[in-house]
Amino acid sequence: xxxxxxxxxxxxxxxxxxxxxxxxxxxxxxxxxxxxxxxxxxxxxxxxxxxxxxxxxxxxxxxxxxxxxxxxxxxxxxxxxxxxxxxxxxxxxxxxxxxxxxxxxxxxxxxxxxxxxxxxxxxxxxxxxxxxxxxxxxxxxxxxxxxxxxxxxxxxxxxxxxxxxxxxxxxxxxxxxxxxxxxxxxxxxxxxxxxxxxxxxxxxxxxxxxxxxxxxxxxxxxxxxxxxxxxxxxxxxxxxxxxxxxxxxxxxxxxxxxxxxxxxxxxxxxxxxxxxxxxxxxxxxxxxxxxxxxxxxxxxxxxxxxxxxxxxxxxxxxxxxxxxxxxxxxxxxxxxxxxxxxxxxxxxxxxxxxxxxxxxxxxxxxxxxxxxxxxxxxxxxxxxxxxxxxxxxxxxxxxxxxxxxxxxxxxxxxxxxxxxxxxxxxxxxxxxxxxxxxxxxxxxxxxxxxxxxxxxxxxxxxxxxxxxxxxxxxxxxxxxxxxxxxxxxxxxxxxxxxxxxxxxxxxxxxxxxxxxxxxxxxxxxxxxxxxxxxxxxxxxxxxxxxxxxxxxxxxxxxxxxxxxxxxxxxxxxxxxxxxxxxxxxxxxxxxxxxxxxxxxxxxxxxxxxxxxxxxxxxxxxxxxxxxxxxxxxxxxxxxxxxxxxxxxxxxxxxxxxxxxxxxxxxxxxxxxxxxxxxxxxxxxxxxxxxxxxxxxxxxxxxxxxxxxxxxxxxxxxxxxxxxxxxxxxxxxxxxxxxxxxxxxxxxxxxxxxxxxxxxxxxxxxxxxxxxxxxxxxxxxxxxxxxxxxxxxxxxxxxxxxxxxxxxxxxxxxxxxxxxxxxxxxxxxxxxxxxxxxxxxxxxxxxxxxxxxxxxxxxxxxxxxxxxxxxxxxxxxxxxxxxxxxxxxxxxxxxxxxxxxxxxxxxxxxxxxxxxxxxxxxxxxxxxxxxxxxxxxxxxxxxxxxxxxxxx
Numbered sequence: 039x040x041x042x043x044x045x046x047x048x049x050x051x052x053x054x055x056x057x058x059x060x061x062x063x064x065x066x067x068x069x070x071x072x073x074x075x076x077x078x079x080x081x082x083x084x085x086x087x088x089x090x091x092x093x094x095x096x097x098x099x100x101x102x103x104x105x106x107x108x109x110x111x112x113x114x115x116x117x118x119x120x121x122x123x124x125x126x127x128x129x130x131x132x133x134x135x136x137x138x139x140x141x142x143x144x145x146x147x148x149x150x151x152x153x154x155x156x157x158x159x160x161x162x163x164x165x166x167x168x169x170x171x172x173x174x175x176x177x178x179x180x181x182x183x184x185x186x187x188x189x190x191x192x193x194x195x196x197x198x199x200x201x202x203x204x205x206x207x208x209x210x211x212x213x214x215x216x217x218x219x220x221x222x223x224x225x226x227x228x229x230x231x232x233x234x235x236x237x238x239x240x241x242x243x244x245x246x247x248x249x250x251x252x253x254x255x256x257x258x259x260x261x262x263x264x265x266x267x268x269x270x271x272x273x274x275x276x277x278x279x280x281x282x283x284x285x286x287x288x289x290x291x292x293x294x295x296x297x298x299x300x301x302x303x304x305x306x307x308x309x310x311x312x313x314x315x316x317x318x319x320x321x322x323x324x325x326x327x328x329x330x331x332x333x334x335x336x337x338x339x340x341x342x343x344x345x346x347x348x349x350x351x352x353x354x355x356x357x358x359x360x361x362x363x364x365x366x367x368x369x370x371x372x373x374x375x376x377x378x379x380x381x382x383x384x385x386x387x388x389x390x391x392x393x394x395x396x397x398x399x400x401x402x403x404x405x406x407x408x409x410x411x412x413x414x415x416x417x418x419x420x421x422x423x424x425x426x427x428x429x430x431x432x433x434x435x436x437x438x439x440x441x442x443x444x445x446x447x448x449x450x451x452x453x454x455x456x457x458x459x460x461x462x463x464x465x466x467x468x469x470x471x472x473x474x475x476x477x478x479x480x481x482x483x484x485x486x487x488x489x490x491x492x493x494x495x496x497x498x499x500x501x502x503x504x505x506x507x508x509x510x511x512x513x514x515x516x517x518x519x520x521x522x523x524x525x526x527x528x529x530x531x532x533x534x535x536x537x538x539x540x541x542x543x544x545x546x547x548x549x550x551x552x553x554x555x556x557x558x559x560x561x562x563x564x565x566x567x568x569x570x571x572x573x574x575x576x577x578x579x580x581x582x583x584x585x586x587x588x589x590x591x592x593x594x595x596x597x598x599x600x601x602x603x604x605x606x607x608x609x610x611x612x613x614x615x616x617x618x619x620x621x622x623x624x625x626x627x628x629x630x631x632x633x634x635x636x637x638x639x640x641x642x643x644x645x646x647x648x649x650x651x652x653x654x655x656x657x658x659x660x661x662x663x664x665x666x667x668x669x670x671x672x673x674x675x676x677x678x679x680x681x682x683x684x685x686x687x688x689x690x691x692x693x694x695x696x697x698x699x700x701x702x703x704x705x706x707x708x709x710x711x712x713x714x715x716x717x718x719x720x721x722x723x724x725x726x727x728x729x730x731x732x733x734x735x736x737x738x739x740x741x742x743x744x745x746x747x748x749x750x751x752x753x754x755x756x757x758x759x760x761x762x763x764x765x766x767x768x769x770x771x772x773x774x775x776x777x778x779x780x781x782x783x784x785x786x787x788x789x790x791x792x793x794x795x796x797x798x799x800x801x802x803x804x805x806x807x808x809x810x811x812x813x814x815x816x817x818x819x820x821x822x823x824x825x826x827x828x829x830x831x832x833x834x835x836x837x838x839x840x841x842x843x844x845x846x847x848x849x850x851x852x853x854x855x856x857x858x859x860x861x862x863x864x865x866x867x868x869x870x871x872x873x874x875x876x877x878x879x880x881x882x883x884x885x886x887x888x889x890x891x892x893x894x895x896x897x898x899x900x901x902x903x904x905x906x907x908x909x910x911x912x913x914x915x916x917x918x919x920x921x922x923x924x925x926x927x928x929x930x931x932x933x934x935x936x937x938x939x940x941x942x943x944x945x946x947x948x949x950x951x952x953x954x955x956x957x958x959x960x961x962x963x964x965x966x967x968x969x970x971x972x973x974x975x976x977x978x979x980x981x982x983x984x985x986x987x988x989x
Contacts, residue, residue, distance in 0.1 A: 043102075047075040047130055048146045048208070051123030053116055054080060054137035058088035065096050067140035069103060073147035078104045079126055081119035084112040089137075117221030117228040120204075124220075127211060134205045138254050145250045149208035156188045158242035159213040162198070163250030165206035170256045172603075178203070178253065188244045192237045195245075196297035199237065200305065202230040206251040209236065226274040234282045234298075238289045269324055272310040276332045279306065299340035303352045307333065308370065311351065315364030315380075316558055322360050329355050341405050350392055353405045357396055366392070369422070378424030378523065382483055383413055383446045388862020390414050390447070412827075412858030413446055415869045418453070418513075419520045419667060421446060425487070425511045427526040427560065430533050435492045437536060441511065443485040443522065451480045453515045460489045461512045461521070462497060462562065464504040472497055476511065487511065493536035497550060499564060500541050507550065507562040519667035523559040526552070531560065540564065611686060612704060619690025624710045628658045630688050632697035634718070634853050636664035636680040639671045640875035641698045642716035642754070642973075645780035647672075649974035655982045660688045662697075670874045694981065703746035714977065715750040715772070716780060719892025720760050720965055723815070724920040726768030744769060754779060754977070756895070756968045763922040777976040778969035781877055785899045786971030790878070797878045801868050803846060810845050810944070811883035813876065814907075815891040816852035827856035831909050832937040834863050840941055842866035850879060852891075885947055887940070890914065890925070895965045901958065903950040904931035905943045911935065930958035 050068045054061045061080070068078045078100075080093045090108055097106040107122055120134055131150060135141055149161045165178040177183070179201050189195050204221075213219070217239040222228040237243065279302060286295050307329060314322060333355045341349045341356075347370045354362030365381040384394045390409045396402035413421060429440040439460070443450070450456060458478040463471035474496060476489035499507070510521040526534070534552035547564035555561050604610050629650075631643040639661065650657055659675040662685055668677055678685040681702065692711055695701060698718040707713055726732060726747075732740065750772040755761055756779050765774060784790050803809060814828070828851040837847060848870045851857040859869040870879055880886070880896060885903040888894050897904060906929050908914070915921045926933050931954050934940040943950070951958070 044075075045128055045130060046077045047073060047150050048133060049077050049079060049123075049127035049129030049131070049211070050133045050135050050141070050146075051120055051127065052078060052080045052135045052137060053083065053119040053123065054085065054089055054093065055083040055112065055119075056085045056087045056089060057137040058085070058092050061089055061092055061137045062096065064135055064137050064140055065093075065104065067143075068135065068146075069100060070143055071141075071146045072144050073150060076103070076146055077127075077129060079123045080104065080106050081123045082106070082108045083114075083119045084109050113223060115223060115226060115228060117223040117225075120221050120228075121223065124214060130211055132209045132211050132214060133207070135251075136205060138256075139205065140252045140254070142249045142252070144248070146208075148246055148248045149250065152186070152244045152246050153208055153210065156242055156244040158188060158244035159210050159240035160236055161208040161244040161246060162201065163206050163208075163246050163248055165201075165203060165251040165253055166249055167253045167255055170254050178206070183245055183247050186244075186246050188242055190242060191240075192243065192291070192294060195243075196294050198243065199234065199294065199297050200301050202227075202233040203251075203253075204229045204232055205253075207233075207236075213240065222278070225278055226271060227278045230275075231278050231281050231285075234285055238285055238291060269328060272325060272328050275306055275310060276328065279332065296337055296340055296343070299336045300344045302336065303340055303344040304348045307352055307355065308348045308367070311355070311363060311367045312370065313368065313558075315368040319360070322364070326355060326358060326360065326363065330358055338401050341401060346405075346408065346411070349405050350408075353396070353402060357399075357402070359395065362393065362395065378444075378525070379413075379422050379446060380424070380444055382444070383408070385414075385447065385861050388860055390861065409860045410827075410858045412856060414449075414861050415859055415872075416856075417518055417669075417872055418449060419518055419665070423520065423522050424559070425522045425524050427524055427530050427534070428486075430530060435494060435537075436490055437493055438488055438490040439534075440486065440488045441524065443487070443511070445480060445483050445485045448483055450485045450513075451482075453513075454517070455515065456480070457514050458487050458489075459512050459514075460491075461510050462507050463510070464499070465506045465508055465561075466504060470500070470504055473512075478513065493550070494539050497536060497538045498541055499538060499550075505547075505564045509560055509562055518669045521667065525554075525559050534560075534562075535565075536562070538564070608704075611681070611683065614683065615686045615690055615705060619687045620706065620708045622687075622691040624693055624708075625658065625691050626693050627656055628660060628688065628692045629694040629696055630660045630662065630692045631675075632662040632680070632695075632699075632701065634699055636662040637853055638874045640781075640877070641718055642780040643696050643698055644875060645783055645974045646696055646714075646716070646977050647675075649780070649783075649978050650982060653975075653978050653983065655978065655984075657982060660692065700746060701749075703742060707749040712751045712981065713749050713772075714752050714754070714981065716754045717764070720756060720895040721764035721767065722890050722892065722894070722921050722923070722925065724767060724922065725764050728763075728767035728920070730920070747771075754973070756782070756973075757965050758967065759922075759965055775977070775980070776968050778966075778971075778973040779896070780974035780977060782896055782899060782966075782969045783971045783974050784877060785880065785896060786969060788881070790881075793878050794881050797873070798882055801848070801870065801882075803882065807844055807846050808884040808947075809848060809882055810885050810887060811848045811850060811870075811879055812887045813850040813879075813891055813893050814852065814889045816854055827851060827858065831907060832940055834860070834867060836937065836941065838863055838866045841944060845944070848879060848883065850876060885950075890919075890921070894929075898930055898958065898962050899966055899969055901951070901962075903947055903954075904929075905940065905950075906931055906933045907935075907940050908933055909935050928957065928961055928964070930954050930961040 052064055052068070065078055065080060068076065080096065082089055082093055093106045097104040105126065107126060109119060109122060113119065124132060131153060133146070145163065149163055152158070152161045162183065164180070164183045167176050167178055169175070182198060182201055192198060217235070219232065219235055221232050282298060283295065286292065286298065310329070311325060314325070333352055341353055344352070347366055351363055351366035351370065354366055369379055381393050384391050386397060389407055390413055391397060392406040392408050396406060423444060425441045425443045427439060427441045431438045445451070456478055458476040460474040460476055461471055462474070474489050474491045476487045478485060478487045509524050511524060513520045513522065531552045531554060536550045537548065538550050540547050547566050549565045550562040551565045552560055552562055631647055633639065633641045633643045647659055661671050661675050661677055662680045663671060663677055664680045671677055678688055689695065689701065689705060690708070695707065695711060695713040696716065698716045727740070732743065747768055748771060750770060752775050753765060753770045753772050754775050754777060755765065761774060842865065845866070847867045849857055849859065849867060850870050857869055857871050859867060873879055876893065880893070880900065885905065886893070886897045887905045887907055889906060889908050894904060906925060908925070911933070931950055932943045934943055
């Protein structure tokens, strides 16, 4: 008698429709599982390509592992084939896989192990989105799968409702049968309802952090659910969401409804209305008519708790505000003209609002408050402004283009003498560009501009090799440069045709014509309009249509694209750095300076640069920057953008590297280069290998950090405390130069009165009130896409009420964080986040409020009052970062832990110097012993002066 076939541990149901070229990879990812007890059921939704042939071959090759089911007719959805697979499943557990994706080799083993260990009905693992063209990967909702955990029910972790995928999970087969868990077969988004049903009925839900599922993303492939703006899609989404609402009510889990509502606002609705402003008005109206009735049923609290922009967009749907929906959704997109700030921001009662509509509604006033976005004081270059072309006029050979710019809160009017120009730049070679002067007029919340030029004279493209040009409106001031993308309505785009004279191909092209890019912004391309140009263009097209010509043209295009992609890869740049740039002759006078990874012209690198200028020593300065248009850097230096080829070339051939944080870790320093590491602060917090996060890294990760630190030739220190803590914690093996910090020379000497006066003037510090500087340290929660940046641990309302007539408060967040200051406090509070160098800020401050920032050691040199506001001291020191000493024992000022205590210290500010005089002297002696005001001079004399010892 034949023994029965043992029941497999896992059945993986693979669904497919017309995907013959990818189905095999999906199936083989299951066959290659390290857990051998499994089976594959391939369910074909009646494909019309070679899919059945491929699937049947796999079943024939693996008769004990693969079964093939073909549905008699196409269902048009994913539900029917998945249900068919589950009905045939023999495994104790079930998984689902789409034909264009794969599962990790250990997926089944890891999921089953957790299910057996926990007894959970379902196990959730990590899904990774894999961008097929670039190879880039990103975890799907990683915050849900950070650690191994077992939840007794969905109530333990309501945010699981965000992960509605059915494919990164393992289900007990008897659980699916017991709860009659099946997929909808007549609607899209069947995963959403299935997952919600599973979450609500599972006895236990386990989570593991291991990678389970690879979701392959191919931009040109449009799945059913990716066509988000189709009315059928949003109709089905809402219908399915209503069914989820019924489930939540049936299972008496009304408290989970809020989490589901938030998810709908942040994810579901956002997906369907993305790019709303680019749709025809009829489509906009139809989408809103479908969405609005359901959005009006969502709890008001969901609007309050959802992320701000999705909440604003959903609120505009609720209010049936077409323009408001377009402005909010388009700004969320994040690229091209679709992402431009087009709303009319307003200030009411000292707060900034998205627009002046709906503010009489209490909910609208809450949702539309965008003060925390910082539109009022962010650099204009970060506001994503754009300009709409409003008209084109011709007079003879002269063309005049007119445009308008949204001027949020009238901020363009506050810029000093702004100048404008049109920049027409070749897409394939940014250095090939034409600049056309423009006249700019600013009034209220709008600015207008005009540019008049003779295109045949000023636009001289090469042709063939530069057929496409980007166009931006560039606005320059003494402080910043902004590039605004241009966009226009169809009539303007159709009318924007410019006669040009290409240098090489006048017989192929004689015009530049406007078109709208995929991102929605305006661009120009060469075209043929005249008889000779059309004839030449036709000849080129005939040549390209011939088999040989087509192959050559296609091959050239492919090679060009591949070359461009390879040149942008990090490994290619490193190969150029190692094999070319690092083998060039060393430029003996070249010094590459970098401060805070290119964000600023500041700190000790700046002080060394300025001392070199004063000394008259010949040198060639190169400064690294991290912005497209760097501002605040000297005009007489060469600027290179961080990580660019120019940056790598300069580092490869420089005689000296000078920075205060760290050049990219994967760059090898050649033996002929001297690396002067100035660092950027003494050590209170544990540093380097003393940090818990570094201790938890793998040996390989720690070695890479050590290799980067071992590049230092000289490390500047300001105190023996740093020798015992900072350099030991970072495992610095280089020469220690005990001269102090060059950035602090000016604090000791006070020899920059003009800079200090100019800063006071720019900050409007014109009365006799004392100046307070609040400068806290960095906290990880202050950065990230949805972070609000620095959150003050005290009330500005209370501060202004008590001290607004006596003090002006300067708020300086860490350079990695942001801060948005409500306009209502402008009289007594200044946001100084955008001042490059903190040193002159310390000089104008009569007192400092800080916490654990190394600024405490620098400011101590001034002998002025210091207050340490540390409401989270026990957690920060005991559980988070750790410290090298007890701040409470040595602080040269009071430690406050509540706002009341902080304000009491401020009220007693004049008495603090006498009260803490002895502590202050001891603090300076311990932590500032080498800061004598000559650090920069010592570095210059040691390395750069004639006859200096170089290495």
